[in-house]
Amino acid sequence: AKEMGNNNFQFYAREMNASVEEKLMLLEGLRGALDEGQFHLLYQPKVDLRSGLIFGVEALIRWEHPEHGVVSPLRFIGLAEESGLIVAIGDWVLHTACRQNKAWQDAGLAPITMSVNVSPRQFEEKRLVERVAAALRESALDPGALELEVTESLIMRDLAQSVGKMRELKAMGISLSIDDFGTGYSSLSALKSFPISTLKIDKSFVRELADNTDDQAIAMAVISLGHKLNLRVIAEGVETEQQCTFLRDNDCDEMQGYLFSRPVPAAQIAALLEEQARM
Ligand code: C2E
Numbered sequence: 001a002k003e004m005g006n007n008n009f010q011f012y013a014r015e016m017n018a019s020v021e022e023k024l025m026l027l028e029g030l031r032g033a034l035d036e037g038q039f040h041l042l043y044q045p046k047v048d049l050r051s052g053l054i055f056g057v058e059a060l061i062r063w064e065h066p067e068h069g070v071v072s073p074l075r076f077i078g079l080a081e082e083s084g085l086i087v088a089i090g091d092w093v094l095h096t097a098c099r100q101n102k103a104w105q106d107a108g109l110a111p112i113t114m115s116v117n118v119s120p121r122q123f124e125e126k127r128l129v130e131r132v133a134a135a136l137r138e139s140a141l142d143p144g145a146l147e148l149e150v151t152e153s154l155i156m157r158d159l160a161q162s163v164g165k166m167r168e169l170k171a172m173g174i175s176l177s178i179d180d181f182g183t184g185y186s187s188l189s190a191l192k193s194f195p196i197s198t199l200k201i202d203k204s205f206v207r208e209l210a211d212n213t214d215d216q217a218i219a220m221a222v223i224s225l226g227h228k229l230n231l232r233v234i235a236e237g238v239e240t241e242q243q244c245t246f247l248r249d250n251d252c253d254e255m256q257g258y259l260f261s262r263p264v265p266a267a268q269i270a271a272l273l274e275e276q277a278r279m
């Protein structure tokens with residue numbers, strides 16, 4: 001029994017080492033990734049459920065590691081947060097996304113909204129509002145063509161300060177949306193003080209939407225709550241026709257998901273917008 005315990009311990013220790021090692025390896029690489037130009041953005045269309053037209057895109061970061069290939073943001077955004085690197089990376093995302101949206105407009109494509117994810121440390125950083133203003137100035141993008149996606153857990157960390165910042169951003173003409181709605185705990189009464197325009201139903205509620213009556217109830221409740229608060233409601237992670245039909249039948253405004261398109265490079269967004277303009 002003792003032997004087995006030892007083996008178990010060794011097994012355990014090895015597992016833990018592997019993940020600590022992986023973390024260190026990623027962190028090491030992350031420090032130089034920006035200077036080495038290893039990041040790029042993909043863009044996922046957001047579609048109006050009534051017209052079927054693309055009205056915006058969400059920018060999603062990708063890291064091309066020289067040895068390990070493409071690393072998912074799920075693996076490095078947390079590390080970037082912990083280490084503080086997220087502020088510089090987030091700045092790069094903002095500038096790149098704003099410049100890209102301006103480039104599409106300059107190419108004569110129909111104007112769309114660019115949504116950028118903002119993580120907690122980035123949002124809490126003192127100069128966030130100035131940083132966003134700098135990205136808009138540098139790219140000459142109209143603030144109305146930029147949206148920031150923030151999570152409810154982020155806002156609830158310091159409600160008064162978050163709402164203050166959100167008001168400043170809104171006053172600049174930028175839209176705000178609550179990402180992953182329903183997964184954090186926010187008080188519903190706090191929701192009415194958020195100067196937001198959109199609620200995003202998290203994909204965990206969409207996955208089994210076709211046959212899970214609990215998920216159906218949650219989706220319908222979010223849609224009706226959003227509409228009563230004069231917000232638009234978008235669902236993410238829409239992969240099937242059944243999910244899409246349920247959302248449309250229940251008056252959801254917008255959708256995003258593999259059913260319409262995966263996140264794609266900028267050139268493919270331009271092609272989709274051109275195709276849309278010919279319809
Ligand atoms: P998120 O903001 O909730 O983004 C949605 C995620 O769902 C994205 O994963 C997207 O590629 C994926 N997705 C889209 N459609 C579908 C679908 O139909 N089915 C399924 N199963 N998944 C779908 P991704 O790109 O791996 O990003 C993961 C998370 O990393 C994001 O979750 C966001 O929290 C974070 N992230 C990504 N890019 C950035 C960034 O530039 N800055 C910050 N701060 N966070 C980012």
Ligand code: CA
Nearest residue numbers: 058117149179
């Ligand atoms: Ca998002």
Ligand code: CA
Nearest residue numbers: 180202203236
């Ligand atoms: Ca989500």
Ligand code: CA
Nearest residue numbers: 117151179180
């Ligand atoms: Ca998220």
